[in-house]
Amino acid sequence: MLITNVSVMDVERGVTDRANVLVREGVIEAVGSDVDGPDPFDGNGGLLLPGLIDCHVHVAFPRAEPLPRSARVLEAVSVLSGLLARGVTTVRDAWGADAGFRHALREGWITGPDLLVSLRQLSPTGGLGDWWAADAGREDRIADPSLPDSVFDGPDEARAAVRRMVRAGADWIKLGASGALASIREGRSVEPTDAELHAVVDEAGRCGRDVMAHAHTTRSAAAAARAGARSIEHGVFLDEAAVTAMRESGCWYVPTLAPADGDPDLRRAHRRSLDLARAAGVPIAAGSDLAPRPHVDLTTELRLLSEAGLGPAGAVRAATSEAARLLRLNDRGRIEPGLRADLLLLHGAEVDVTDLAGRVRAVWQQGRLVTG
Numbered sequence: 001m002l003i004t005n006v007s008v009m010d011v012e013r014g015v016t017d018r019a020n021v022l023v024r025e026g027v028i029e030a031v032g033s034d035v036d037g038p039d040p041f042d043g044n045g046g047l048l049l050p051g052l053i054d055c056h057v058h059v060a061f062p063r064a065e066p067l068p069r070s071a072r073v074l075e076a077v078s079v080l081s082g083l084l085a086r087g088v089t090t091v092r093d094a095w096g097a098d099a100g101f102r103h104a105l106r107e108g109w110i111t112g113p114d115l116l117v118s119l120r121q122l123s124p125t126g127g128l129g130d131w132w133a134a135d136a137g138r139e140d141r142i143a144d145p146s147l148p149d150s151v152f153d154g155p156d157e158a159r160a161a162v163r164r165m166v167r168a169g170a171d172w173i174k175l176g177a178s179g180a181l182a183s184i185r186e187g188r189s190v191e192p193t194d195a196e197l198h199a200v201v202d203e204a205g206r207c208g209r210d211v212m213a214h215a216h217t218t219r220s221a222a223a224a225a226r227a228g229a230r231s232i233e234h235g236v237f238l239d240e241a242a243v244t245a246m247r248e249s250g251c252w253y254v255p256t257l258a259p260a261d262g263d264p265d266l267r268r269a270h271r272r273s274l275d276l277a278r279a280a281g282v283p284i285a286a287g288s289d290l291a292p293r294p295h296v297d298l299t300t301e302l303r304l305l306s307e308a309g310l311g312p313a314g315a316v317r318a319a320t321s322e323a324a325r326l327l328r329l330n331d332r333g334r335i336e337p338g339l340r341a342d343l344l345l346l347h348g349a350e351v352d353v354t355d356l357a358g359r360v361r362a363v364w365q366q367g368r369l370v371t372g
């Protein structure tokens with residue numbers, strides 16, 4: 001197939017070029033103005049981007065109301081197909097999806113992006129992964145053998161928790177380095193010790209996995225980065241010490257601006273964290289934190305990242321080449337020969353992310369047209 005009459009975006013340099021793109025067997029074979037080939041697809045002068053990568057989603061987040069287990073699984077089917085239809089071709093799930101979702105996608109039982117799973121978020125007792133209610137005690141609302149117990153206390157138990165996730169098919173290890181915003185506000189955020197953080201990262205590394213760390217506070221973000229977490233998620237309240245630790249440790253920042261954007265105080269703190277991280281030279285990757293309902297879309301996150309200072313080209317880079325680098329997926333994230341033909345064609349040639357969802361013209365996943 002030959003995609004013609006498009007502006008091809010070089011996401012690393014933030015520039016576009018009129019070119020044709022030749023795709024063969026799911027892979028980009030050639031890019032250039034004189035490239036020719038069979039089965040032309042007229043792009044009508046639109047903008048061609050690499051397929052988008054969302055580094056923080058929850059495609060199977062439990063609902064607040066008690067429902068049978070199948071409801072969580074079946075809801076994810078339309079979430080996944082909807083993501084792909086909007087040009088999101090790879091996602092990293094940050095808690096909730098088990099390895100069966102990845103299997104179903106690979107087998108073609110359902111359609112959706114390439115899915116990396118982390119199963120459940122690890123934390124000490126009282127931390128992010130520990131569900132407990134004053135009237136009911138420990139209540140594991142997503143109890144399921146395919147999502148193993150994630151609570152640990154002490155380095156040895158932390159290693160065991162990582163091993164349980166690896167045994168159940170986790171691609172990434174998700175760690176709660178701080179509590180949720182509500183528990184921080186209420187003064188009951190339990191955070192792992194440095195020894196526990198090191199045990200999680202070390203054990204994950206021994207198993208060939210990386211760690212993504214949910215961390216809102218400056219202390220938790222700095223400690224997780226120093227321990228070797230590959231990305232810090234959210235980081236609403238970062239300071240210079242935290243972003244310095246992140247830069248020195250080679251850690252990515254996945255800010256997930258969208259969910260907290262409606263609260264003026266959180267929004268102000270969050271944007272300041274992003275400014276500090278950018279000023280320090282911390283690489284930024286995009287994540288929507290697709291969890292609160294209605295589901296937040298990555299295209300919303302890109303608009304917010306752009307407004308927050310990355311600009312449209314920087315926002316696109318955070319969701320393509322930079323995201324691929326964070327996820328160690330060196331077969332995608334740019335439009336270059338030899339890479340996967342995960343492609344998103346937009347109406348209009350302008351590099352602008354204010355209404356990406358409304359501009360989707362066509363989506364290819366490994367060279368197969370899935371929208372358009």
Ligand SMILES: [Zn+2]
Binds near residue numbers: 056
């Ligand atoms: Zn999340």
